Amino acid sequence: xxxxxxxxxxxxxxxxxxxxxxxxxxxxxxxxxxxxxxxxxxxxxxxxxxxxxxxxxxxxxxxxxxxxxxxxxxxxxxxxx
Numbered sequence: 180x181x182x183x184x185x186x187x188x189x190x191x192x193x194x195x196x197x198x199x200x201x202x203x204x205x206x207x208x209x210x211x212x213x214x215x216x217x218x219x220x221x222x223x224x225x226x227x228x229x230x231x232x233x234x235x236x237x238x239x240x241x242x243x244x245x246x247x248x249x250x251x252x253x254x255x256x257x258x259x260x
Contacts, residue, residue, distance in 0.1 A: 180188075
């Protein structure tokens with residue numbers, strides 16, 4: 180292999196390494212973006228869970244109140260005869 184061929188091969192390898200380095204940088208940036216998106220999704224799910232829990236608590240309170248009203252109504256002889 181001549182000196183010129185060695186130089187050309189070295190340049191090709193150097194070019195390939197530069198391409199690989201750019202790819203790695205882009206991949207790392209994309210991984211960072213995906214992690215950030217995952218964090219946002221997790222936060223959104225936490226908020227949704229909290230709202231759902233609040234909704235269930237309100238529903239439970241409403242049903243409890245309804246049961247009390249029905250029990251009072253029935254105990255006052257207003258129920259079916």
